[in-house]
Amino acid sequence: xxxxxxxxxxxxxxxxxxxxxxxxxxxxxxxxxxxxxxxxxxxxxxxxxxxxxxxxxxxxxxxxxxxxxxxxxxxxxxxxxxxxxxxxxxxxxxxxxxxxxxxxxxxxxxxxxxxxxxxxxxxxxxxxxxxxxxxxxxxxxxxxxxxxxxxxxxxxxxxxxxxxxxxxxxxxxxxxxxxxxxxxxxxxxxxxxxxxx
Amino acid sequence: xxxxxxxxxxxxxxxxxxxxxxxxxxxxxxxxxxxxxxxxxxxxxxxxxxxxxxxxxxxxxxxxxxxxxxxxxxxxxxxxxxxxxxxxxxxxxxxxxxxxxxxxxxxxxxxxxxxxxxxxxxxxxxxxxxxxxxxxxxxxxxxxxxxxxxxxxxxxxxxxxxxxxxxxxxxxxxxxxxxxxxxxxxxxxxxxxxxxx
Numbered sequence: 601x602x603x604x605x606x607x608x609x610x611x612x613x614x615x616x617x618x619x620x621x622x623x624x625x626x627x628x629x630x631x632x633x634x635x636x637x638x639x640x641x642x643x644x645x646x647x648x649x650x651x652x653x654x655x656x657x658x659x660x661x662x663x664x665x666x667x668x669x670x671x672x673x674x675x676x677x678x679x680x681x682x683x684x685x686x687x688x689x690x691x692x693x694x695x696x697x698x699x700x701x702x703x704x705x706x707x708x709x710x711x712x713x714x715x716x717x718x719x720x721x722x723x724x725x726x727x728x729x730x731x732x733x734x735x736x737x738x739x740x741x742x743x744x745x746x747x748x749x750x751x752x753x754x755x756x757x758x759x760x761x762x763x764x765x766x767x768x769x770x771x772x773x774x775x776x777x778x779x780x781x782x783x784x785x786x787x788x789x790x791x792x793x794x795x796x797x
Numbered sequence: 798x799x800x801x802x803x804x805x806x807x808x809x810x811x812x813x814x815x816x817x818x819x820x821x822x823x824x825x826x827x828x829x830x831x832x833x834x835x836x837x838x839x840x841x842x843x844x845x846x847x848x849x850x851x852x853x854x855x856x857x858x859x860x861x862x863x864x865x866x867x868x869x870x871x872x873x874x875x876x877x878x879x880x881x882x883x884x885x886x887x888x889x890x891x892x893x894x895x896x897x898x899x900x901x902x903x904x905x906x907x908x909x910x911x912x913x914x915x916x917x918x919x920x921x922x923x924x925x926x927x928x929x930x931x932x933x934x935x936x937x938x939x940x941x942x943x944x945x946x947x948x949x950x951x952x953x954x955x956x957x958x959x960x961x962x963x964x965x966x967x968x969x970x971x972x973x974x975x976x977x978x979x980x981x982x983x984x985x986x987x988x989x990x991x992x993x994x
Contacts (some may be wrong), residue, residue, distance in 0.1 A: 611916050729994070750958035754983050757983065758980070761983075762959040762960070762984050762988065763959070763961050764961060765959075765961050782951075783954065783955070783958055786951050786952070786955035787955045787959050789991075790952070790992070792991075793992075794988060794989075794990040794991030
């Protein structure tokens with residue numbers, strides 16, 4: 601990536617370059633100096649936006665996880681779709697997003713695996729966001745009479761837990777199995793049926 | 798354990814002692830000679846029953862997994878219990894068995910973790926046995942009209958996958974969480990509801 605010092609140095613540009621540097625050097629070797637060099641700026645300029653290497657790594661992890669959340673939020677927020685169909689679409693989009701991240705760029709996925717282990721607070725907040733989106737969909741269904749749940753947050757958590765095989769990166773190796781899509785569909789159908797009013 | 802050379806040298810005695818030796822020396826150091834010494838016999842006597850160290854390790858893994866299968870088989874085979882209640886009892890017994898194995902003797906659990914990774918064929922056969930038990934319970938429910946499933950083996954697999962958080966040893970660390978039982982109950986209720994006729 602050629603330095604482009606004429607563009608303003610935004611946090612987004614730093615994070616984009618950080619991801620590129622992580623991809624190139626791997627999670628253990630990448631340094632703030634590498635990021636600054638790739639951007640054609642001093643490392644002081646990077647530190648002005650991110651006070652430490654740990655803060656930079658946390659922010660890039662948050663950005664990576666946030667990409668999935670944004671796509672799922674569109675599904676959760678879509679008006680006029682019945683909750684059962686929305687729930688299915690949301691679970692499918694989550695599985696697709698994770699599978700693509702794992703399959704399209706396995707090295708970057710492994711790199712982020714290291715970063716996720718370092719930033720358990722960021723991961724926990726991410727999982728809470730996802731469960732909250734599920735809760736909104738289930739709550740809509742309960743209000744519309746298409747779904748039934750005595751305790752909506754608990755039901756959202758149960759749906760998330762029951763589908764873990766299809767979003768927990770621990771299972772990434774199994775997402776290449778020829779039967780995985782059928783398995784995903786069977787679990788999704790079971791879970792959605794379990795919530796129907 | 799004192800040598801007791803007067804007892805006949807059965808495969809079961811060898812496997813019992815192998816587990817004891819694995820517990821004491823760990824999975825990387827334990828040898829067939831250690832097992833023979835603990836039994837007070839020559840290593841040739843052990844090899845007469847198990848032709849190699851690999852065969853002995855496979856057999857002890859199979860025995861360890863088999864203990865859980867035996868308890869679950871009693872539940873699956875119990876006459877006169879309605880399928881939905883049987884399904885719940887079976888899932889609870891599986892979770893309890895795994896939690897106890899992980900929690901009561903964490904060192905032995907870690908040792909078997911190494912053996913499981915070595916003996917993927919044994920593990921696969923074990924998982925198939927468990928899914929087949931689930932299939933029999935679901936099949937009974939379908940026949941009795943209490944459960945609904947178009948494809949019983951696929952439904953059994955879906956129930957097993959949806960409850961993975963509560964039996965897959967990858968999650969063993971989370972089984973100590975104070976909320977894990979509530980989470981297990983929520984997923985089980987969701988899954989059983991998803992199968993009800």
